[in-house]
Ligand code: B12
């Protein structure tokens with residue numbers, strides 16, 4: 001019985017930007033008695049289905065965007081006589097869909113590493129149960145990845161998770177509902193061991209695959225200190241202290257280490273935290289800016305963000321402390337107006353951002369926005385090839401409409417065109433070159449330019465592009481650029497590395 005773990009994708013780039021962490025974590029959770037699992041990441045190359053034999057176990061992890069490809073693989077694996085098991089965020093939200101359309105014998109909801117050995121045991125005993133609830137594990141139960149199984153030189157960034165869950169409740173995000181609002185922080189030593197393992201293998205660039213690296217804000221502490229019962233305050237202080245302990249540990253890594261994380265902009269009010277990040281080699285962070293207007297922030301339950309000039313100042317604060325920002329903006333919020341696009345571009349250009357992404361408001365399953373949108377559409381939604389648009393991920397890629405929430409004053413096309421304009425202007429050669437002054441040498445500036453362009457091309461696939469010709473063109477370009485890009489990220493293996 002061979003155990004296969006498959007990360008589905010419609011497009012393969014030959015080179016991956018970030019290691020799909022779940023593959024390596026589930027490989028760790030696979031007991032040695034079942035042999036070494038065979039990992040396939042279709043973002044590198046398509047699966048060869050002939051490797052799947054009757055009696056094998058095929059584990060497929062899906063998010064909404066790759067669910068349909070996952071179902072194709074599941075169906076083929078079932079036809080080959082394998083036990084088919086689905087997991088991941090989309091399977092957690094729609095377990096019955098994986099069974100109906102993906103050939104699943106079993107679906108694992110929630111965190112997978114705890115329950116995976118039980119699933120394998122049941123498969124080996126003849127057949128798994130239809131449903132396993134992996135729940136939300138405690139941090140000491142999280143596993144590191146089996147990085148010894150990584151194909152050499154195929155990924156630019158490794159990924160390590162330090163915390164699961166986010167205390168906020170943004171309306172477009174499913175994380176707080178699936179991963180929970182309690183920050184489940186991994187033990188510092190376990191994170192450090194994993195990072196050292198990756199550096200020994202030659203990874204210099206590591207993405208911290210966290211929902212929110214800053215789970216306790218200064219405002220949270222202030223509010224808790226006003227409460228009569230001090231226990232909540234103590235809990236928050238302990239969580240915060242652990243973050244600092246982790247960063248102090250990361251600080252001991254070789255100076256050329258580069259981490260990237262995701263964080264709320266409240267961290268900008270916490271200079272002590274930002275300085276600790278810089279010392280910990282966390283040189284970049286995705287910051288969810290989302291909207292530049294107070295009305296926009298209200299639309300998405302993100303009132304803790306700043307808007308207007310205060311926003312520009314807040315974002316600049318990151319750079320002042322040596323943390324480069326990838327600003328993430330959303331267009332198509334109900335309060336957006338035609339002039340919002342220029343206003344947003346102006347903020348993006350003045351806020352000392354290194355990179356930015358501009359996405360259109362999309363109702364992802366599991367979010368509050370999705371629930372409202374689905375309800376608003378009513379019981380008889382428009383269909384494409386018989387499939388309701390409220391299940392748009394099941395529509396074949398070539399015919400899949402981009403689904404956006406209807407806007408009170410702009411058509412989807414208008415929002416798309418304006419979004420496109422913002423991308424084009426932010427990533428014009430001139431703008432990129434201007435921003436590239438964050439690095440010193442000519443070589444580094446050229447690398448910055450290349451990375452900006454590749455980011456732009458890769459994003460065109462998942463983000464704004466709608467027609468398939470444009471998507472394949474972007475994929476081709478991204479593929480061409482990805483190969484030289486890989487060398488920019490390659491590090492020197494450090495087999496003897498010990499923390500200072
Ligand atoms: C890091 C990350 C990224 C990275 C790296 C992706 C990569 N190569 O790994 C980048 C920045 C590239 C990225 C991009 C995007 N992402 Co993202 N990303 C994440 C993030 C923060 C962490 C993922 C992670 O590595 N977690 C750690 C691993 C160990 O956890 P896990 O994947 O959940 O797996 C566990 C379980 O789900 C389960 N499991 C998973 N698979 C399987 C399979 C089996 C067989 C079993 C038994 C169990 C199992 O067990 C695992 C261990 O417990 C998640 C948020 C989250 N909390 O998941 C969002 C998240 C997955 N991303 C999301 C989105 C929307 C996107 C984008 C579409 C954003 C955009 N607008 O463009 C793009 C899509 C890219 C693409 N085409 O795939 C959404 C997905 C929502 C949905 N319904 O699908 C999430 C949930 C965030 C959110 N805001 O809601 N992302």
Ligand code: SF4
Nearest residue numbers: 166168169170173211
């Ligand atoms: S968007 Fe970010 S801050 Fe908001 S709930 Fe999701 S992870 Fe948390």
